[in-house]
Amino acid sequence: MFIVLTVTVPLGVSAQEATPVWWSLAGIDRDRALVLVNGDGRVRTALVQGMPVTEVVWSPEGGRLAFTGLQNGVPVVGIATTGSPPRAWVLAPGRDPAWSADGRWLAWRDGDEVVIATREGELVRRVAVGANRLVWSLDGRWLAFTKPTGEPDYSSCPVVEVGWIARATGAVTILGRGIGDVAWIARRGDAEQPQLVYTGASDARLRWADPTSGTSGVLWDGYAETCRGPLLTSADGQWLGFLDVAGGGDDVVLLNLVTGGTRRLDDLPVGYPSVQLPRVYLWLDPLARFLYASRSFPTVVTRVDLVTGARTVAATDPGILVAVGPEGERLAFVRNSPGKPPVLVIVEPATGHMETVERLGWVAWEPAAYQPVVFSAWRRTWEREDRPVAAGLAARSWTWGSQPLRVTIEEYRDAPGGRRAVLYWDKARMEVTALSGSRDTRWYVTNGLLAKELITGQVQVGDAVFEEREPAMIPVAGDLDDPSGPTYATFRDFLTAPPLPVGAEIRWRMHRDGRVTEDGPGGVYAAVLIPETNHTVADVFWAFLQSEGVVWGDGQATEGRLFEPTFFATGFPITEPYWATVKVGGVFRDVLVQCFERRCLTYTPSNAPGWQVEMGNVGQHYLTWRDHW
Secondary structure (H helix, E strand, O other): OOOOOOOOHHHOOEEOOOOOOOOEEEEEEOOOOEEEEEOOOOOEEEEEOOOOEEEEEEOOOOOEEEEEEEEOOEEEEEEEEOOOOOEEEEEEEOEEEEEOOOOOEEEEEEOOEEEEEEOOOOEEEEEEOOOOEEEEOOOOOEEEEEEEOOOOOOOOOOOEEEEEEEOOOOOEEEEEEEEEEEEEEOOEOOEOOOEEEEEEOOOOEEEEEOOOOOOEEEEEEEEEOOOOOOOEEOOOOOEEEEEEHHHOOOEEEEEEOOOOOEEEEOOOOOEOOOOOOOHHHEEEOOOOOEEEEEEOOOOEEEEEEOOOOOEEEEEEOOOEEEEEOOOOOOEEEEEOOOOOOOEEEEEOOOOOOEEEEEOEEEEEEOOOOOOHHHHHHHHHHHHHHHHHHHOOOOOOOOOOOOOOOEEEEEEOOOOHHHEEEEEEOOOOEEEOOOOOOOOOOHHHOEEOOHHHHHHHOEEEEEOOEEEEOOOOOOEOOOOOOOOOOOEOHHHHHHOOOOOOOOOOEOOOEEOOOOOEEOOOOOOOEEEEEEOOOOEEEEHHHHHHHOOEEEEEEOOEEEEEEOOOOOOOOOOOEOOOOEEEEEEEOOEEEEEEEEEEOOOEEEEOOOOOOOOOEEEOOHHHHHHHHHHOO
C-alpha cells in the first residue's frame, strides 16, 4: 500500500485564495500590434509593431511569447520576451507555434513540415508530416500531431490521422485515425508516463497510447464529445474532463486518472453559435477547485464549485468570452459595437468589479506557475524518500511529510514572470524556480531556506532581495504551546557562535531566553566541522545525513543513500547543536536541536530507533509565521 501524492483541493490540500497582482496580459490592438498590458489594462508596452500579428502563445514559464505575424504577406513565427527592455525577433516562415510544457522547446508548422526549435528559436529539426495541429507531451519528448486524411469529409468533425514525433530523433509514429481534440496526460493509475489521449474514429471511444512502451487501450468506456468541446486536464495530472455524448453534449465527465473513478456534472449551460465551442468556453481550474462553463448569446459564464457542487453565475452578457485569468480570478470579454473599435471588458467574478480597456480585440493572460511538469517533479521528489515510509517499506521518520499542506504561488523576482509555484509540507517547502531548467538534476526542485528565514526574520523574495520581519517566536521543536523551549528567534544571536571542537561532548543546553548552560545529558559528540558556515554537526545528525535505506526511483524501491547530496534536504548548519527541555505530546523531554539553512534536526534519545532523529516541522511553522496559517 502506498500514498499517491496529489495536490488538488478536492482531495484535502489547502490552496491560497489570494489573487496575484503581477499577472500580465498579451494583447493584439486594433492596429494588430502585439502589446503587453498590466493586470488592469492601464499600462501598455509595445512588443511587436509594424507587422500585423495574428496569433500569440505564452510560454508556460511566463516571461516570453511566441507569435505569428505577417511579413510581406507571408506568415512568420517569432519570439518576444517581456523583460526590461522587452525584445522581439522573427525566426522563420510558419504559423501555429506551440511551446513544450516546460518552455524548453518550440514547434510550429511551415507548409507540410513541422519545425522544432529551442526556446531561443535555434533550429533542431524539420519533419515532413503534413500536420494541422501540434500538442507537446508533458515531458517534452514527444510532439503529437493530427493531419487531414485527404479524403472528402463534409461532417462538422472530420476524421484525422493521429501520431507523434520523437523530438530527439525526428521519428514519426502514426497511431491511427481519430476525431476531435487530443491531449497528453502525465499518469494513469500508479504509472507516471506521458500518454496521448484521443477519440478513435472507428468506435468513438476515448483511447490512450503510450509512446514509451508502445502500448495502447481504451481509457473510458463511453462516448466523449471531443469534437464539440476540448479535453481538459488539471495541472497535477489527476483529472481529465470532457463533454459526454450520452448527456446530449452538455454533461461534463471528470475522470480521475489515478483511481479510474468519474464525476459527472449534468446539464451545464454551454453553447456557442458554431458547432465547436471555443476552448475557453469550458475551463478547468489548474487545481481542479472549480470549472467555468459558458454559453453565448447572450454570454453567461457559470462557475461550478467542484468541492461543494454549487453553481453560481460569474458574469452575464459583458461580451464574447476570450480569456480566463491564470487562476480563474478574472475573465476577459470583447464587446463589439457597430462602427466602433472593440472594447475589452475584464470582470472579477468574486467581487463583480469590472474594468474596460480600449482598442484591444484579443488578449491572453500570462500562464499560472501551476504547470504539470512542476507537479510531476514535486511528486518524484517526495517519492524518493517518503514513498517507502508511506508504503511501510521503511521504518524511519518523514523527510517531507505524509501529505502536503498547501500549494500556492509566491512572488520571486528572479523567476520567469516574477513568481513561482511552491508546495508546503510539514517539514519543508518545495519550489521550482526555473521551469525550463534541466529536470535531470536533483536541484530542479529546491526546498526553501525556511529555517534561516525563521531565525533571521528575512523573507527571501528574490536571489538577493529580502523582506524584513521579526524572527519567529515559535518553538523550534515540540508542542506549539511549549512555554520554555527555544524558539527560532532564540537562535538569532547564536548564528555566529564559535564551533565546538570536533570530538567534544555536547553538554550545552539552550533556554528560551537565550541563556546557555552546561547541564545537558551529553552522550553525543561534535563530529564534523563544515567550513562553509563554520559550524560543527553533531554525530547523531551526521550519521543520519550519511544513512542508507530504502528509496524510490524509476518506479521501484531500491537501496541507496537517503540524502544525496548530503545537504540537499537540510542545507549547511547555521547553529551549533544544543540540548533543550522541550514539551512533546504534553511531556517535557531532553531533545538535541541543531538548525540548518533549510531544516532543523532533532534527536530524542527516548524515541524508538528510526524516529530518534527527525526533521522539525519547519514548513508548518513557516506558514504560521509568514501567512498566519
